[in-house]
Amino acid sequence: MSLLTDRRALMGLLARAAPDRLAALAGPLPEAIELRPAQTGTVMVQGRIGGTGAAxxxxxxxxxxxxxxxxxxxxxxxxxxxxxxxxxxxAVLDAMWQADPARIAALLAPLAAEETARRQTRAAKAAATRVEFFTLVRGEDQ
Amino acid sequence: MYVAVKGGERAIDAAHAWLAEERRGDPAIPELSVAQIRSQLTLAVNRVMTEGALYDPDLAALAIKQARGDLIEAIFLLRAYRTTLPRLGTSQPLETAKMQVSRRISATFKDLPGGQVLGPTFDYTHRLLDFALMAEGEMPAAPTAPVRDDPVPHVMGLLDRDGLIEPAPEGGTPADLTRAPLEFPADRALRLQSIARGDEGFLLGLAYSTQRGYGRTHAFVGELRIGTVAVEMEIPELGFAVEIGEIEVSECETVNQFKGSKTEPPQFTRGYGLVFGQNERKALSVSLVDRALRWQELGEDFVGAPAQDEEFVLSHCDNVQATGFLEHIKLPHYVDFQAELELIRRLRREALQEAAE
Structure with a gap:
């Protein structure tokens, strides 16, 4: 799976994954020492003025x-x-990926494929709502 | 002076128990699940996330259930929950140009790269009640079409290329009204944060007032896009930015009346709105109000319109603050009122005495 040759891509995929599906695919996990136990908080999301400008x-x-x-x-x-x-x-999968990228990439391949399929389905529905204009030419304009 | 009065606990407990019962409604009717609210009342969930200023569809759906569908109460619950969470960081600014669009329209250009994509919209529906929804039944699948991988660039970029529109502002570190109290004058970044979480109805009314002539800015919808964008944040342990999730947003850009000067040829100006979820009425309202608030920067006249008055708009658009202050007058004011009563009795006594003399 070429998508997971990059750690950023792996971490993005893990972040977006549905927790149940990820747990099912990951199966039993190895022993891990918690350097920082799981903590819930917020991240301030920034936009850009005008879509491209200042934050x-x-x-x-x-x-x-x-x-x-x-x-x-x-x-x-x-x-x-x-x-x-x-x-x-x-976090455990991120550590395991660093030791053996190919194994973790193979393990998570279905997750990446399912996400791509979900996005394709939405994109295909959006494509069906794309307007194809046609112009009626009035006689006097010809 | 505040005087503590005790004795309401039993009544309050009973009131809350009854509230819980009323929330559940008729036990013969199946109970709503949070997942049902999240997936079937999505636009209410989006509004609660936007005005609660916290993106979490599950929590917003839970808040709607707990608030019995009172969205301002649900927004209040979400804001209160937010205060219990530590801030883990700040994202990189979103790249909305890379949005996977489910809807993207322009009212200024018919033919544009990426096309006009209607998406799941109420526009062009006949607004007739659909009694079929009262009956349970299978839903026909939405049609699909082959996906074209054309880029979907921002429409403003097309105008910007020819210098026909003012460029987007650059630079500066934005202030954060959740960290420091709002002060006036507020810059544009702070105004956008404030009105993005502002009450939809209040902002809709203000935006409408500008269209009717109270601070007119002649807005066209240059572009409205709705879709999902990646949120990236730099992780200190890694030293690079990673994607921490994906959110749905609505973005609106308006093209407004020109400005020009002795040195600058006329250019269109712009208003901007960006909010959580599919929430286009809000995004549109925000961009009209954003533009109206820019009168000073653009050298326009202050005509006394409410939508131009930044202190008025920003101080009153937050519905949690507004409802908190408004509703507090329901709570006991026995001592305050006793003082008023005392005063009016004395004034009347004096007036009657004077009349008698």
Whole structure:
């Protein structure tokens, strides 16, 4: 899975994942030392004035973070929502990915595929609502 | 002077117990789940997240259930919950140009790169009650079409390229009204934060007032887009930014009347609104009010319109503050009123005595 050759892509996928689905795919996890136990808080989301300009504070989102150590490797996670188990699982998988990217990429391949399919379905529905204009030419304009 | 009076506990407990019973309604009717509210009353959830200034659809749905559908009460609950959470950081500014759009329209250009995408809109519906919704039934699947991978650039970029519109402002560190009290004059970034969480009805009324002539700015909807964007944040442990989630937002940009000067040729000006969720009436209202509040910066006249008055708008748009102050007058004011009563009795006594003399 080419998508997960990059740690940023992995962490994004873990953050967006539905907690139940991630737990099911991950299966039993190895022993991990909690460097920072899961903690729920907020992140201030910033927008840009005019879409491209200077930043402004838009409002907060709920985020849960966790840091663990698996076999001497530190793994970190920031995930959307309040699910502490989700954050812990994501942090453990981040550590495991650093030890063996190919194995974790294969493990999470279904998650990436399901997300792509979900996005495609929405995009396809949006495409069906795209307006195709046609112009009626009036006689006197010809 | 405040005097503590005790004795209401039993009545309050009974009132809350009855409230819980009324919230549940007829036990013969199945109870609403939070998941049902989240997925079927989505636009209410979006409004609560926007005005609660906290993006979490599950919590917003729970707040709506707990508040019995009173959205201002639900917003209050969400704001109160927010205060219990630590702030973990600040995101990178959103890149709305990379939005996966479910809706994207422009009222200024018919043909534009990426096209006009209507999305799941109430526009063009006949506003006739649909009695089919009273019956349970299967929903036909929405049609799909092949996805075109054209980029969907901001419409303003097209005007900006030719210098026909003012550029978006650059730079500066935005203030945060959740960290420091609001002070006047407020800059544009602070105003946008304040009105983004402001009451939809209040801002709709103000935006409408500008259209009717109270601080007119001749707004066209340059672009309205709704969709999901990635939220990225720099993680200190990593030293680079990662995606921490994905949120749905509505973004509106208006193209407004020109300004020009001796040195600058005329240019269109712009208003901007960005809010959580599918919430286009709010995004539109915010961008009209944003533009009206910019009169000074753009060298326009203050015509005394409410929508131009930043102190009036920002001090009164927050419905949690407004309802808190308004509703507090229901609470016991026995001592204050006793003093008034005392005073009016004395004044009457004196007036009657004077009349008799």
């Amino acid at each position: 402004f504070k838009m409002g907060e989102m709920v985020v849960t973070r966790c840091s663990v150590q698996v076999a001497g490797i530190a793994g970190h996670a920031h995930v959307q929502g309040r699910d502490k188990a989700h954050a812990r699982t994501a």
